[in-house]
Amino acid sequence: xxxxxxxxxxxxxxxxxxxxxxxxxxxxxxxxxxxxxxxxxxxxxxxxxxxxxxxxxxxxxxxxxxxxxxxxxxxxxxxxxxxxxxxxxxxxxxxxxxxxxxxxxxxxxxxxxxxxxxxxxxxxxxxxxxxxxxxxxxxxxxxxxxxxxxxxxxxxxxxxxxxxxxxxxxxxxxxxxxxxxxxxxxxxxxxxxxxxxxxxxxxxxxxxxxxxxxxxxxxxxxxxxxxxxxxxxxxxxxxxxxxxxxxxxxxxxxxxxxxxxxxxxxxxxxxxxxxxxxxxxxxxxxxxxxxxxxxxxxxxxxxxxxxxxxxxxxxxxxxxxxxxxxxxxxxxxxxxxxxxxxxxxxxxxxxxxxxxxxxxxxxxxxxxx
Ligand code: NAP
Numbered sequence: 001x002x003x004x005x006x007x008x009x010x011x012x013x014x015x016x017x018x019x020x021x022x023x024x025x026x027x028x029x030x031x032x033x034x035x036x037x038x039x040x041x042x043x044x045x046x047x048x049x050x051x052x053x054x055x056x057x058x059x060x061x062x063x064x065x066x067x068x069x070x071x072x073x074x075x076x077x078x079x080x081x082x083x084x085x086x087x088x089x090x091x092x093x094x095x096x097x098x099x100x101x102x103x104x105x106x107x108x109x110x111x112x113x114x115x116x117x118x119x120x121x122x123x124x125x126x127x128x129x130x131x132x133x134x135x136x137x138x139x140x141x142x143x144x145x146x147x148x149x150x151x152x153x154x155x156x157x158x159x160x161x162x163x164x165x166x167x168x169x170x171x172x173x174x175x176x177x178x179x180x181x182x183x184x185x186x187x188x189x190x191x192x193x194x195x196x197x198x199x200x201x202x203x204x205x206x207x208x209x210x211x212x213x214x215x216x217x218x219x220x221x222x223x224x225x226x227x228x229x230x231x232x233x234x235x236x237x238x239x240x241x242x243x244x245x246x247x248x249x250x251x252x253x254x255x256x257x258x259x260x261x262x263x264x265x266x267x268x269x270x271x272x273x274x275x276x277x278x279x280x281x282x283x284x285x286x287x288x289x290x291x292x293x294x295x296x297x298x299x300x301x302x303x304x305x306x307x308x309x310x311x312x313x314x315x316x317x318x319x320x321x322x323x324x325x326x327x328x329x330x331x332x333x334x335x336x337x338x339x340x341x342x343x344x345x346x347x348x349x350x351x352x353x354x355x356x357x358x359x360x361x362x363x364x365x366x367x368x369x
Pocket of ligand 1: 007008009010011012013014035036038039040041058072073074075098099133134135165166167169170180333351354
């Protein structure tokens with residue numbers, strides 16, 4: 001049986017991963033080990049079978065004994081441990097949710113419903129590093145990967161509406177704390193239907209601007225507002241999150257020549273579902289029903305939502321999608337710019353298809369080889 005070390009299992013992505021592995025019975029047929037940078041020697045998580053005590057995730061000798069290492073610990077950990085392990089001669093498979101190794105020439109970004117042939121070819125030529133993609137990119141490709149595969153996309157913009165969870169657990173807590181602060185201060189006015197709306201509005205703004213309002217994680221109010229900047233600045237004025245849209249999409253698809261992709265990434269007050277509005281320049285005039293059939297047939301999770309108010313509000317929102325693997329795609333229509341221009345909106349749980357699911361499935365691919 002393959003020895004598999006799971007690192008980062010206590011974190012947000014790691015917890016979702018372990019939950020998914022239990023529900024898909026992924027622990028059968030492997031010998032699992034859990035490792036942590038802070039909990040070595042403690043009891044491992046309850047996965048319905050005996051597991052050894054938690055190992056030290058920085059112990060290179062322990063890690064060198066593994067056939068597969070799956071880490072959701074983060075890039076700092078990867079940068080520290082991965083080079084030392086390979087230098088030590090370790091030839092096992094490294095599966096990683098963090099971005100550190102994503103753009104390396106000898107790594108593959110995994111999203112098997114979209115790029116299984118790229119993964120299979122990489123395995124045949126001996127690639128050992130399989131890295132989960134950026135959440136927004138993975139969710140976008142789960143939704144409209146079929147249009148890319150058919151060569152129907154000349155260029156694309158993606159304007160995103162990204163959830164707090166993309167920044168981590170502390171940020172999710174801060175969003176809720178901000179909401180609670182606003183609600184608490186407005187309570188008296190809210191319970192009085194006669195209270196003036198402008199007074200209520202002023203009250204909310206005062207709360208958001210007060211020193212007591214928690215903004216330590218995001219650096220600005222998110223509840224009642226939005227943040228049009230995610231991650232570091234790139235030299236060309238993009239943010240790193242926006243840069244990933246082009247770089248990672250083309251790497252996942254092994255697209256040659258690369259397809260132009262750009263957009264603006266925006267943080268909104270959703271908990272764990274990212275949404276995005278795409279403007280697509282088609283390579284030819286394709287009827288909307290044909291586009292819908294193509295999108296629908298791409299994988300078992302994607303689902304066309306009819307372009308009506310009722311269907312969009314029922315099925316095309318973070319609240320409807322959170323905690324599920326569904327990838328609804330809606331608001332599909334030709335834009336005023338002409339028949340080659342398509343508008344599309346999609347939503348997905350960024351902790352599932354955006355983070356844990358692609359790496360979980362990569363482990364499954366290795367297990368079943
Ligand atoms: P996280 O929740 O901050 O967890 C990372 C590590 O923090 C844990 O494995 C744990 O390591 C440690 N930790 C310290 N105190 C903890 C506590 N009270 N509860 C739980 N863990 C605690 O990180 P994450 O959001 O899962 O992200 C992990 C990696 O996945 C990052 O590289 C991130 O970029 C990537 N990723 C994240 C997302 C996302 O949506 N968040 C999406 C795609 C990829 P020890 O056991 O060693 O102490």
